[in-house]
Amino acid sequence: MPKIVDRAERRREIAGALLRIVAREGVEAVSVRSVAVEAGVSAGAVQKYFSTKEDLFRFALDMTSEFLEQRWQTLDQSGNLLDLLLRLLVEAMPLDEQRRAEVIVINAFTARAAVRPSWAEFIRTGYDELAEITAQYLSKAQSAGHVRDDLPASDLADAVLALSDGFANRMLTSADPAALLPSLETSVRTLLTPRI
Amino acid sequence: MPKIVDRAERRREIAGALLRIVAREGVEAVSVRSVAVEAGVSAGAVQKYFSTKEDLFRFALDMTSEFLEQRWQTLDQSGNLLDLLLRLLVEAMPLDEQRRAEVIVINAFTARAAVRPSWAEFIRTGYDELAEITAQYLSKAQSAGHVRDDLPASDLADAVLALSDGFANRMLTSADPAALLPSLETSVRTLLTPRI
DNA sequence: CCTTTTCGGATACGACTGTATTCTAAAGGG
DNA sequence: CCCTTTAGAATACAGTCGTATCCGAAAAGG
Numbered sequence: 001m002p003k004i005v006d007r008a009e010r011r012r013e014i015a016g017a018l019l020r021i022v023a024r025e026g027v028e029a030v031s032v033r034s035v036a037v038e039a040g041v042s043a044g045a046v047q048k049y050f051s052t053k054e055d056l057f058r059f060a061l062d063m064t065s066e067f068l069e070q071r072w073q074t075l076d077q078s079g080n081l082l083d084l085l086l087r088l089l090v091e092a093m094p095l096d097e098q099r100r101a102e103v104i105v106i107n108a109f110t111a112r113a114a115v116r117p118s119w120a121e122f123i124r125t126g127y128d129e130l131a132e133i134t135a136q137y138l139s140k141a142q143s144a145g146h147v148r149d150d151l152p153a154s155d156l157a158d159a160v161l162a163l164s165d166g167f168a169n170r171m172l173t174s175a176d177p178a179a180l181l182p183s184l185e186t187s188v189r190t191l192l193t194p195r196i
Numbered sequence: 197m198p199k200i201v202d203r204a205e206r207r208r209e210i211a212g213a214l215l216r217i218v219a220r221e222g223v224e225a226v227s228v229r230s231v232a233v234e235a236g237v238s239a240g241a242v243q244k245y246f247s248t249k250e251d252l253f254r255f256a257l258d259m260t261s262e263f264l265e266q267r268w269q270t271l272d273q274s275g276n277l278l279d280l281l282l283r284l285l286v287e288a289m290p291l292d293e294q295r296r297a298e299v300i301v302i303n304a305f306t307a308r309a310a311v312r313p314s315w316a317e318f319i320r321t322g323y324d325e326l327a328e329i330t331a332q333y334l335s336k337a338q339s340a341g342h343v344r345d346d347l348p349a350s351d352l353a354d355a356v357l358a359l360s361d362g363f364a365n366r367m368l369t370s371a372d373p374a375a376l377l378p379s380l381e382t383s384v385r386t387l388l389t390p391r392i
Numbered sequence: 393c394c395t396t397t398t399c400g401g402a403t404a405c406g407a408c409t410g411t412a413t414t415c416t417a418a419a420g421g422g
Numbered sequence: 423c424c425c426t427t428t429a430g431a432a433t434a435c436a437g438t439c440g441t442a443t444c445c446g447a448a449a450a451g452g
């Protein structure tokens with residue numbers, strides 16, 4: 001009897017519109033109406049799928065986390081694990097519009113989480129999971145002899161994440177983001193290559 | 197004839213109120229009226245000193261940059277330069293309300309600059325200056341034999357800034373920020389200690 | 393075909409936004 | 423002492439905000 005729509009897909013479309021706005025104009029440009037326009041629907045439709053603006057933001061934040069994790073999944077873990085990690089990090093840098101959008105979104109959310117405890121817990125969980133995945137990967141790389149093993153993998157993971165986060169941030173406002181790539185690469189290599 | 201006030205000081209007071217709001221409630225909580233309340237004046241008074249909200253933000257951003265540079269100035273450059281740098285970095289981490297506020301403010305501004313070209317140039321200039329100062333310091337540390345000299349000081353500066361930026365970011369939403377300090381310290385040391 | 397259910401557009405509301413304008417009170421130079 | 427200039431409070435205005443409500447249209451099962 002009812003009109004049937006793929007509800008989950010519709011929610012993803014609308015949240016995607018939000019992410020595009022954040023990437024292009026910043027979080028403060030997000031409103032129910034602006035998201036509706038970007039998604040090509042009415043404001044009423046947006047309200048149908050997200051009862052509150054907060055819900056909408058949470059869902060969008062979830063989506064970006066999934067993007068991030070998916071990138072790890074698609075990484076085939078063969079060859080030199082350090083080289084692979086470096087390729088992954090470079091790919092995560094904001095060098096094109098797509099990556100740039102993701103970094104802006106995560107940055108915006110982190111900035112907001114810093115002053116909103118309920119968001120902070122969510123962001124923290126995501127960060128911790130990422131650190132865990134990275135640590136596991138590095139541990140494997142240590143066993144393979146591709147990464148130094150005189151320091152715990154979890155510490156190395158923290159350092160690598162901080163390093164890539166910092167460089168990504170810097171690139172966001174840099175005139176020539178790609179110019180920072182060699183610096184990122186040597187930093188990570190210096191940090192991770194096995195000691196002799 | 198006129199009623200005389202210290203105009204520059206008044207501007208600093210009002211901008212300080214803005215910074216407190218950003219640190220406590222985030223950028224989106226900043227409005228002419230909320231700043232006025234925080235500063236203990238009327239909205240009209242705020243308008244007297246800053247004709248537009250944009251002016252107000254720019255001035256506040258300037259102030260935070262000055263804070264950052266002042267910290268470098270107060271650093272007496274004696275003893276082991278690597279140890280000194282580490283102490284500086286640790287002091288810059290968001291471990292108390294004051295530092296936390298600064299990091300939040302800079303984060304918020306960076307996030308905004310990513311989607312506002314006029315701000316981006318300003319932020320970028322500040323970053324470049326900071327990188328320059330850091331590089332000069334590291335160069336001196338290289339001459340003193342306290343820091344490895346097989347890599348250009350400018351690259352090392354980029355890495356150190358990225359590292360501390362990334363750790364500061366992580367600490368913002370971390371449940372136990374101080375727990376990340378050892379990781380920061382070993383990372384920087386690993387990156388900078390002279391090779392044998 | 394018709395009925396029932398949901399989709400999603402339209403509208404309404406009160407609160408808040410940035411900015412412009414108007415006002416009163418105060419203070420220092422003549 | 424008064425007059426002029428400024429400080430800064432108060433008010434006004436046109437938008438936009440999030441949310442609630444109401445409406446017609448479309449689609450699937452009987």
